[in-house]
Amino acid sequence: MRAIPLGSTDETITDYCLGTMTWGTQTPETDAHRQIDMALEAGIDLLDTAEMYPVNPVKPETVGGTEAVIGNWNAANAGRRGDYKLATKISGQNEGFVRPGQPITAATFAGALDGSLQRLQTDYIDIYQLHWPNRGSYMFRQNWTYAPQGDKAEILDNMREVLEAASVARKAGKIKHFALSNESAWGTAQWLRLAEEHGLPRVQTIQNEYSLMCRVYDTDMAELSFHEQVTLLAFSPLATGLLTGKYSGGVVPEGSRVSLSPELGGRKTPRALEVADVYVDVARKHGLDPVHMALAFTVQRPFSVSTIFGATTSAQLQHVIDGKDLVLSDEVMADLNETNRLYPMPY
Numbered sequence: 001m002r003a004i005p006l007g008s009t010d011e012t013i014t015d016y017c018l019g020t021m022t023w024g025t026q027t028p029e030t031d032a033h034r035q036i037d038m039a040l041e042a043g044i045d046l047l048d049t050a051e052m053y054p055v056n057p058v059k060p061e062t063v064g065g066t067e068a069v070i071g072n073w074n075a076a077n078a079g080r081r082g083d084y085k086l087a088t089k090i091s092g093q094n095e096g097f098v099r100p101g102q103p104i105t106a107a108t109f110a111g112a113l114d115g116s117l118q119r120l121q122t123d124y125i126d127i128y129q130l131h132w133p134n135r136g137s138y139m140f141r142q143n144w145t146y147a148p149q150g151d152k153a154e155i156l157d158n159m160r161e162v163l164e165a166a167s168v169a170r171k172a173g174k175i176k177h178f179a180l181s182n183e184s185a186w187g188t189a190q191w192l193r194l195a196e197e198h199g200l201p202r203v204q205t206i207q208n209e210y211s212l213m214c215r216v217y218d219t220d221m222a223e224l225s226f227h228e229q230v231t232l233l234a235f236s237p238l239a240t241g242l243l244t245g246k247y248s249g250g251v252v253p254e255g256s257r258v259s260l261s262p263e264l265g266g267r268k269t270p271r272a273l274e275v276a277d278v279y280v281d282v283a284r285k286h287g288l289d290p291v292h293m294a295l296a297f298t299v300q301r302p303f304s305v306s307t308i309f310g311a312t313t314s315a316q317l318q319h320v321i322d323g324k325d326l327v328l329s330d331e332v333m334a335d336l337n338e339t340n341r342l343y344p345m346p347y
Helices: 029-041 065-076 106-120 152-171 185-198 220-228 239-244 270-285 290-298 314-322 330-342
Strands: 003-005 012-014 016-019 046-048 085-090 125-130 175-181 203-209 231-235 305-310
Touching (some): 012 016, 085 203, 152 175, 152 185, 175 185, 185 220, 203 220, 239 270, 270 290, 270 330, 290 330
Parallel strands (some): 016 305, 046 085, 175 203
């Protein structure tokens, strides 16, 4: 595990990040608190959450529950808030679980931020992210039918408005860094340009899906990330568990994500299961654990990446920690790249 740049700042984050989206549903609070302790002890210094969590499924009555779990740890561990960096997200337009139908604006930005601060029981958030763009996104398998839309002038006006709200929040000490999630190269470039032109907070990180089975980021976003110093926070690096091998042969372990969300958000298809098994076979060929190999791959890219892994249980977290220092050989990387060429975009 390494310390990597937090965007263009002089701060660093670890290249492994503890994800929390099951805390409050699949993961009880006692185990979640144990996971924070374990992660900090292992040297992991980044924790990622969102106001809409927990998931599997998202429900209006559980929104904010994960932040509240983290907040209770903060309250019980006074003086340790500076031991780690905390990232959370404001939800965009959605079907009904957070501010139904409302886009991200200056007003919703300020209100959502205050709500997160209260639930998290902290005075500041290190990385405050827009969970998805108002104009829509090609992430979450929407790339197959994605159609760019919206009026450019209105989009840019909204971006500047939100950046101004972020500036107010930063000056008040409520956030340290502004960030994005589920964004495109064009969108990220506009946020960066507007920030530079108007002296507003710069995008420091972007949280997009990235794994052996989802390498869309390797093209335009990778180049932008590298040259503009925007660090990737990679979510679903295990392809929602497909890359662990636990679903091989149609097996559905009790309490697994498939048992709660059978289609894995559109990821679980016959072809995806086949391709996942090919990657598991690569790991076995080289005597590697599939989980350790998949995570190590994400942090060995030619651009800065912190990989967000979720652990439903502390036992799963320990398994990840056991492999956090793995460095893949050139031979393994070559096999993984060849597999990607043979099976691109499996879901």
